[in-house]
Amino acid sequence: xxxxxxxxxxxFLKGIWxxxxxxxxxxxxxPTLAVTVSAExxxxxxxxxxxxxxxxxxxxxxxxxxxxxxxxxxxxxxxIATFVTIADxxxxxxxxxxxxxxxxxxxxxxxxxxxxxxxxxxxxxxGIGRSFLDAFGVGLGFTLVLVLLGTIRELFGSGxxxxxxxxxxxxxxxxxxxxxxxAFLALGLMIGASNWLNxxxxxx
Amino acid sequence: xxxxxxxxxxxxxxTVISGVVLSYWDNFTRPIINEHKxxxxxxxxxxxxxxxxxxxxxxLGEYNLYVGKKDGEIVGIAFKxxxxxxxxxxxxxxxxxxxxxxxxxxxILSQVETPGLGTKIVDDPSNENPTWFTDQFKNLKIDPExxxxxxxxxxxxxxxxxxxxxxxxSKSVVNLLNTNISKVKKLYIEK
Numbered sequence: 155x156x157x158x159x160x161x162x163x164x165x166f167l168k169g170i171w172x173x174x175x176x177x178x179x180x181x182x183x184x185p186t187l188a189v190t191v192s193a194e195x196x197x198x199x200x201x202x203x204x205x206x207x208x209x210x211x212x213x214x215x216x217x218x219x220x221x222x223x224x225x226x227x228x229x230x231x232x233x234i235a236t237f238v239t240i241a242d243x244x245x246x247x248x249x250x251x252x253x254x255x256x257x258x259x260x261x262x263x264x265x266x267x268x269x270x271x272x273x274x275x276x277x278x279x280x281g282i283g284r285s286f287l288d289a290f291g292v293g294l295g296f297t298l299v300l301v302l303l304g305t306i307r308e309l310f311g312s313g314x315x316x317x318x319x320x321x322x323x324x325x326x327x328x329x330x331x332x333x334x335x336x337a338f339l340a341l342g343l344m345i346g347a348s349n350w351l352n353x354x355x356x357x358x
Numbered sequence: 359x360x361x362x363x364x365x366x367x368x369x370x371x372x373t374v375i376s377g378v379v380l381s382y383w384d385n386f387t388r389p390i391i392n393e394h395k396x397x398x399x400x401x402x403x404x405x406x407x408x409x410x411x412x413x414x415x416x417x418l419g420e421y422n423l424y425v426g427k428k429d430g431e432i433v434g435i436a437f438k439x440x441x442x443x444x445x446x447x448x449x450x451x452x453x454x455x456x457x458x459x460x461x462x463x464x465x466i467l468s469q470v471e472t473p474g475l476g477t478k479i480v481d482d483p484s485n486e487n488p489t490w491f492t493d494q495f496k497n498l499k500i501d502p503e504x505x506x507x508x509x510x511x512x513x514x515x516x517x518x519x520x521x522x523x524x525x526x527x528s529k530s531v532v533n534l535l536n537t538n539i540s541k542v543k544k545l546y547i548e549k
Contacts, residue, residue: 191474192473220368221368221372222361222364222368224361224365225365225368228369229368229369229372232369232372232373232376233372233376235376236376236379236380239383240379240380240383243383243384243387244387246387246394247387247390247391247394248390250391250394254468254470257446257470311474312474312483327474327484329474329475329523332473332474333472333474333475
């Protein structure tokens with residue numbers, strides 16, 4: 155991928171589909187599988203991760219000429235951890251319910267390899283503008299998949315979407331969908347569907 | 359510049375800036391977070407000891423006792439207890455009659471049990487009464503301790519029914535109550 159040929163809009167869009175962190179790169183699967191028991195949790199997790207990846211990418215891109223390559227990973231982690239802590243305390247202060255239902259998974263964004271991956275692969279080699287667009291796209295792609303996965307699991311596992319009842323009254327929730335196996339089942343089917351769509355696109 | 363020196367310098371500066379930013383942010387958010395915690399605790403204690411004119415706080419060993427008084431007479435005692443659940447710590451507040459013979463009310467303060475199963479200890483959307491689990495503890499006798507039964511209606515005054523599919527969560531709540539009530543009772547009587 156030569157840098158000059160990628161337009162700014164492509165830089166942004168690639169994270170949403172072509173290089174989607176979850177569906178294509180299979181990065182950051184731990185929080186993806188663990189927190190998506192409801193659409194709301196997926197959205198909160200996605201937005202928190204998006205905030206962290208954008209802020210870290212901007213700072214890393216700003217400092218990319220100053221940070222010696224020997225200590226780059228340590229520096230990236232400190233920068234990421236700072237923003238994760240900011241996001242964690244923000245949620246605890248202003249959205250206590252979401253914060254308690256996400257539990258330890260917000261602090262665990264620190265070790266989300268999707269975020270470190272963007273710093274290592276992109277922000278440390280590109281300017282601030284491009285790094286911002288790249289991080290924004292990746293964050294948005296991550297959020298969309300989390301919300302979709304959360305919606306599917308909540309729909310079948312609890313019969314609701316964003317806490318609103320949508321299934322008929324006699325619908326018996328499939329408890330397995332909100333348990334860990336349901337996360338694997340739903341994510342596997344989503345990855346399968348996205349691969350199928352990609353193949354369909356290539357054949358044309 | 360010497361390479362190792364640069365490495366040390368850059369990493370130190372980044373860490374120091376991070377520390378300054380975070381301590382400022384912590385200063386800003388900590389009071390709000392603490393306020394949430396105490397307001398939730400106070401609200402639950404009011405629900406547990408409803409018919410009181412005054413609530414006195416009392417320190418007893420590792421416990422904070424909330425003694426509800428009406429016209430100078432003790433009408434109920436509430437305290438917070440914590441212990442391991444199925445996935446993490448369950449924290450609850452229990453209200454006791456003044457002689458510790460029965461539970462008057464039970465509220466779960468925080469838990470992170472399995473969504474849809476263990477969370478039924480707080481909220482069971484599949485039941486007509488979503489709080490049926492904690493409601494069972496109202497007027498439950500502690501003689502000699504609480505016992506849980508599976509898939510059957512409780513028949514004795516010290517029995518409760520466990521949640522189907524969440525026996526460990528139900529058992530954790532019962533064990534938590536049994537150990538902490540006997541501890542607090544001992545401390546309270548000794549005093």
